[in-house]
Amino acid sequence: MPDPKIEIKGLGRSFKSKESKDDFWALSGFDLTVEKGEFLAVVGPSGCGKSTLLDLVVGLSKASAGEILIDGKPISGPALDRGIVLQGYALFPWRTVKQNIEFGLEIKKVPKKERGKVAERFIKLVELEGFEDHYPHELSGGMQQRVAIARALAYDPEVLLMDEPFAAVDAQTREVMQDELLAIWEKTGKTILFVTHSIEEAVALSDRVAVMSKSPGTVKEVVNVALPRPRRIKDVRNTPAFRLATGQVWDLLQNKAHESEADDSAEAKSAKPSFDIGNEILPDAVI
Ligand SMILES: Nc1ncnc2c1ncn2[C@@H]1O[C@H](COP(=O)(O)OP(=O)(O)OP(=O)(O)O)[C@@H](O)[C@H]1O
Numbered sequence: 446m447p448d449p450k451i452e453i454k455g456l457g458r459s460f461k462s463k464e465s466k467d468d469f470w471a472l473s474g475f476d477l478t479v480e481k482g483e484f485l486a487v488v489g490p491s492g493c494g495k496s497t498l499l500d501l502v503v504g505l506s507k508a509s510a511g512e513i514l515i516d517g518k519p520i521s522g523p524a525l526d527r528g529i530v531l532q533g534y535a536l537f538p539w540r541t542v543k544q545n546i547e548f549g550l551e552i553k554k555v556p557k558k559e560r561g562k563v564a565e566r567f568i569k570l571v572e573l574e575g576f577e578d579h580y581p582h583e584l585s586g587g588m589q590q591r592v593a594i595a596r597a598l599a600y601d602p603e604v605l606l607m608d609e610p611f612a613a614v615d616a617q618t619r620e621v622m623q624d625e626l627l628a629i630w631e632k633t634g635k636t637i638l639f640v641t642h643s644i645e646e647a648v649a650l651s652d653r654v655a656v657m658s659k660s661p662g663t664v665k666e667v668v669n670v671a672l673p674r675p676r677r678i679k680d681v682r683n684t685p686a687f688r689l690a691t692g693q694v695w696d697l698l699q700n701k702a703h704e705s706e707a708d709d710s711a712e713a714k715s716a717k718p719s720f721d722i723g724n725e726i727l728p729d730a731v732i
């Protein structure tokens with residue numbers, strides 16, 4: 446039985462346009478349902494409205510049309526049930542690494558001793574031991590991103606909203622963190638909405654991939670990922686199901702009709718790019 450956690454219905458978001466008197470619609474007629482405990486990835490060309498979508502689900506901005514329901518209830522501003530890792534880290538510059546990670550726990554009124562323990566666990570997870578008392582400006586971009594991920598995970602929300610969380614992390618650390626995220630998700634049953642520019646990352650992590658089209662942003666199609674759970678990145682990367690799903694997403698982004706597996710001719714194969722899971726930023730022409 447489907448059990449929706451997030452229902453997005455006819456969602457639209459407009460902004461005042463500088464060039465014309467008409468408003469600019471970043472999102473319009475956007476429909477998507479994320480089931481309880483589902484890992485759903487969103488991909489789409491730069492500027493198609495992915496971050497705008499997450500801002501709306503987080504409750505940081507207000508919809509111009511349509512509605513978003515969480516557990517059947519319309520959202521009304523930011524709430525403790527949704528944890529976020531936004532594009533661009535968004536750390537508190539006046540707080541140390543440890544204090545940043547403890548932030549959500551303070552809001553939840555977790556006692557100090559317990560907060561410290563949880564923060565330590567997640568500092569270890571994102572491999573930032575020794576940097577506990579550093580401030581964000583003393584860290585590299587990738588390290589800051591890891592703090593933002595640790596902060597969201599430590600906070601332990603029911604819904605995790607992640608906007609390109611691994612984009613600035615080096616390839617090796619990325620795979621460690623992707624596997625950790627999968628392990629945490631498998632253990633905790635969180636609902637995850639995950640925005641990425643990497644087709645491979647989207648497929649490797651998720652149950653379904655929503656492919657967006659541009660201007661105004663809307664859902665073009667949702668691709669099912671028929672990979673087993675529990676899953677580790679290295680085990681799925683070269684499987685036929687992985688290639689099928691990445692091919693489908695790739696075709697949708699290029700406005701091509703789906704190719705069936707049987708149609709995987711040598712010509713079609715050679716025309717397809719090969720990309721590693723580490724190639725998070727694909728060329729602009731692609732996505
Ligand atoms: N506050 C704002 N005011 C005006 N326009 C905005 C605002 N926020 C976003 N936009 C516009 O909405 C569109 C979607 O932006 P958004 O940041 O959601 O794209 P995105 O899919 O996240 O892109 P990227 O993949 O590059 O991160 C863009 O054309 C952007 O210029």
Ligand SMILES: [Mg+2]
Pocket residue numbers: 495496497532608
């Ligand atoms: Mg964005």
